[in-house]
Amino acid sequence: MQSRTPASRAGRPRDPAADAAILAATRQALVELGWSKLTLGDVATRAGVAKTTLYRRWAGKNELVVDAVAELFDELELPDRGSLADDIEGVVLQFAAILARPEAKSGLMAVVAEATRDDALRERIRSSIVERQMRLVLQGRARAQKRGELPPEPDPREAARTVDLIFDVVAGAVVHRTLVSGKAADEEWVRSFTRVLIGGLASSA
């Protein structure tokens, strides 16, 4: 048990601007080179820092890309549009817009693939990317229950299972549409999808 960290204990502090520059350079490299051809040396050069600085802050390529991609999802929000259907359509369109960006496409799927063999990496993805998306689902569900569009769920375990299911269906469908099928998740598609999802939730209650 060490005494609590007082920001930086001693010595020269890390340059905070370097973090932002490195993450931005990582995203740029993802766009231009893609995952497999991205090298840490190249990222360091783009960011204007030494390669050793990069290795002092991140364990490797996987962790760096997770952080770089995670920032893309910061803009996700769930404005109240008045109905469950409109709320879902809005957030799904936001999610689709992020996934349409090339740095998200090539980066996200690659780290997910790597995470199948690295539990620590999976946990990093979960806490820094999935967690924020999950909050939106919980928020939307609570709103819909308040409006009476969804029945209240007394059993917390059952409620958790349902939220997990919704999350996998929504995120999975958008990702699969965008990356595997290679087609845009545009308004028409999102509307059809939302109709099916809401109908399914209502009928399975």
Next chain:
Amino acid sequence: MQSRTPASRAGRPRDPAADAAILAATRQALVELGWSKLTLGDVATRAGVAKTTLYRRWAGKNELVVDAVAELFDELELPDRGSLADDIEGVVLQFAAILARPEAKSGLMAVVAEATRDDALRERIRSSIVERQMRLVLQGRARAQKRGELPPEPDPREAARTVDLIFDVVAGAVVHRTLVSGKAADEEWVRSFTRVLIGGLASSA
């Protein structure tokens, strides 16, 4: 226009057993090393062939892994279980079982990530992996319409859109559940998912 290829025109024919050995070695390497640490030299050694032989048959790591993973999906079938719900549950469980295997997990997502920057690779994935899955959706839909569980769709364009939507929802949800959420798509989950999907399809008709 050259004369039709009579199997092999002249010279020593390629050893057909080598293809199978290489693809099996690729899957084994995916299990033990994962995508990023898989090297073609290592695969060649495992398969008992020279590295140059491997490069004569495949353009690179991406194409090789696509073919190796595609074989995993050969076993997918859609036996008639009497109802749409049971048909869906059956095929989703099969799909989940394949995705649970480590060589599918790490291989499939990695090539999908690479395909975001390589149209030829995306087409290869579509024709050798996605196509077979899509056939099952069409087959299941036709069966359900014959049973009267789903209404016939007169407009072929609308029908195609619906099939695309179903496919993205089913495959996407299973993939997201297995790879991102990191939980098993077991019978309980599949039953809940099927209930939502069927309810959604029925209500949105």
Next chain:
DNA sequence: GCGTTTTCGCTACGACTCGTAGCGTAATGC
């Protein structure tokens, strides 16, 4: 048989990336 053609296994190669170590310097707290 005999020449042609293609594949195969093997070795070797330059180019590149990896992750780390070492060093001198800069920036902070005590």
Next chain:
DNA sequence: GCATTACGCTACGAGTCGTAGCGAAAACGC
């Protein structure tokens, strides 16, 4: 001033890449 940490830079062995060149093996037409 002194200890401590971050930084930029260089250099390094190790590993992988994809290709070229070689001789031997296995099919074909004659």
